[in-house]
Amino acid sequence: MGMEKNISLGDYLYSPELLKRLDFGKSPAKFNPKITAANPGENWMIVRPLRRSDFDKGFLQLLAQLTTVGNVSKSEFNERFTQMQQSGGYYVTVIEDTRYSRIIGAATLTVEQKFIHNCSLRGRLEDVVVNDTYRGKQLGKLIVVTVSLLAQEVGCYKMSLDCKDKLVKFYETLGYTLEAGNSNAMNMRFEEPS
Numbered sequence: 001m002g003m004e005k006n007i008s009l010g011d012y013l014y015s016p017e018l019l020k021r022l023d024f025g026k027s028p029a030k031f032n033p034k035i036t037a038a039n040p041g042e043n044w045m046i047v048r049p050l051r052r053s054d055f056d057k058g059f060l061q062l063l064a065q066l067t068t069v070g071n072v073s074k075s076e077f078n079e080r081f082t083q084m085q086q087s088g089g090y091y092v093t094v095i096e097d098t099r100y101s102r103i104i105g106a107a108t109l110t111v112e113q114k115f116i117h118n119c120s121l122r123g124r125l126e127d128v129v130v131n132d133t134y135r136g137k138q139l140g141k142l143i144v145v146t147v148s149l150l151a152q153e154v155g156c157y158k159m160s161l162d163c164k165d166k167l168v169k170f171y172e173t174l175g176y177t178l179e180a181g182n183s184n185a186m187n188m189r190f191e192e193p194s
C-alpha cells in the first residue's frame with residue numbers, strides 16, 4: 001500500500017496499472033458472458049480509478065442513488081480527492097460509459113492499517129452503486145469483484161462490508177460470508193456536521 005502514491009498519478013486517485021493485474025479467475029463470481037475489469041465486454045465501458053474530472057461526469061449524482069451526498073462543490077471535491085490521494089489507502093473505482101462521459105458504477109476499497117496480525121491490512125468495501133438504468137447487467141458484480149481482488153492485490157488479509165439484509169445473497173455469490181457468531185454490524189450515529 002502507498003507504493004503507487006510516489007509515482008505520478010496525474011488526476012487518477014491510484015495507479016490504473018493495478019487494475020490490469022487482477023485475476024478474475026480467483027473470484028467465485030459467475031459472469032455470463034465473461035467480463036473482467038480489463039475487458040468489461042463493451043468497447044464503450046471502462047473500469048478505472050476515480051479521476052478529478054469525474055466531478056463533471058456525474059460521479060456525485062451516482063452516489064446520490066446510494067445515500068445523501070449533500071451539496072459538494074467542485075473545490076470541496078478536489079480537496080477531498082487530494083487528501084485521499086496523499087494519504088493512500090483509498091481505492092475509489094468507477095465504471096464510465098465513454099459514449100456519454102458518465103460514471104455509471106462505483107465501489108470503494110478502503111485499506112485500514114493494523115498492528116495486529118503482524119501489522120496487517122484490512123480492506124473494507126464501501127459505497128457500491130450502479131446507475132439504476134444500467135442495473136441487472138452484471139456491473140454490480142463487476143465493480144465489487146474488481147475492488148475485492150484489488151484488496152488482495154494490495155495485501156489485505158480480509159475484506160469486510162456492511163449491507164442491507166436483502167443484499168446478503170448478492171454478496172454471497174461474490175465470496176462474502178456471514179460468519180457464525182460474528183455477523184453483527186453496529187453503529188453509533190452522530191449529528192451530521194453542517
Ligand SMILES: CC(=O)SCCNC(=O)CCNC(=O)[C@H](O)C(C)(C)COP(=O)(O)OP(=O)(O)OC[C@H]1O[C@@H](n2cnc3c(N)ncnc32)[C@H](O)[C@@H]1OP(=O)(O)O
Nearest residue numbers: 125126127128129130135136137138139140141161163170
Ligand atoms: C457495501 C455496500 O456499499 S452495500 C450498498 C449497495 N448499493 C445499493 O444498495 C445502491 C442501490 N443498488 C445498486 O446500485 C445495485 O442494485 C447493486 C449495486 C446492489 C447491484 O447492481 P447490479 O448491476 O444490478 O448487479 P448485477 O447485475 O451484477 O446483479 C448481480 C446479481 O445480484 C442480484 N441483485 C442485484 N441487486 C439486488 C438487490 N437489490 N436485491 C437482491 N438481489 C439483487 C441480481 O438479481 C443478480 O442476480 P443474478 O446474477 O442471479 O441474475
